[in-house]
Amino acid sequence: MSAVANTFENVKAVILSAHKNTTSRDKVSFYNSWAENYDQDVAVLDYRAPTLAANCISSHFSGDREGAVVLDVACGTGLVATQLKKLGFGKFVGVDGSKAMLELARQSGLYQDSKQVMLGEEPLPIQWVDSFDVVVIVGGLSFGHVPPAVVRDLCKSTKPGGYICMTTRSNQDNLEYKGFLDSELRQMENEGLWTCVEVTEVENWERAVSEHEDGYISGAVYLYKKL
Numbered sequence: 288m289s290a291v292a293n294t295f296e297n298v299k300a301v302i303l304s305a306h307k308n309t310t311s312r313d314k315v316s317f318y319n320s321w322a323e324n325y326d327q328d329v330a331v332l333d334y335r336a337p338t339l340a341a342n343c344i345s346s347h348f349s350g351d352r353e354g355a356v357v358l359d360v361a362c363g364t365g366l367v368a369t370q371l372k373k374l375g376f377g378k379f380v381g382v383d384g385s386k387a388m389l390e391l392a393r394q395s396g397l398y399q400d401s402k403q404v405m406l407g408e409e410p411l412p413i414q415w416v417d418s419f420d421v422v423v424i425v426g427g428l429s430f431g432h433v434p435p436a437v438v439r440d441l442c443k444s445t446k447p448g449g450y451i452c453m454t455t456r457s458n459q460d461n462l463e464y465k466g467f468l469d470s471e472l473r474q475m476e477n478e479g480l481w482t483c484v485e486v487t488e489v490e491n492w493e494r495a496v497s498e499h500e501d502g503y504i505s506g507a508v509y510l511y512k513k514l
Contacts (some may be wrong), residue, residue: 322387341370353377355420361427365392423452430464458504481511
């Protein structure tokens, strides 16, 4: 990508174009076309969520990191796995709806396995129930992407005693979605499925791209432990 194209205004235009895609097929097509430039573009946005999520997991995980198996949901090109690898984690399984993103994730050499799954339209494999030491989803839980109910699938795939780390944006465009997500997380806690370990609200999450916001938007990192 040229230095001219890789400017904030150009990246903003790319992301805003995605908001016009209303079907899941359109979304996947967008991410397939964006995959090649994704890492450079989100760097322009000062996208901190992968690092924040990895640090949250690291601060609470006390087991064998090299042996722990991490399910990276909506893994994209592998930004979260890259950060977790730096923190001592060594085994990753990636899931994404975009074939092009998954191919880049595979090329990173971080993932022992990967699978294309349309979250919200098809469940995670039944053989993954109670399988993973850590399950993480960064970026997928937001308006127009993955429905909040998907978090139940994430919990099912986690070993008892394992951790589930999730992120979402807290900006105006995502507040209704965040409300539904928070409600689902609390309901699952009330059902005895997991317990909340930490919720961290972050002010400078990433640079704002919507037409009515400037500066940085806020976001949240959630960490739950399966019972």
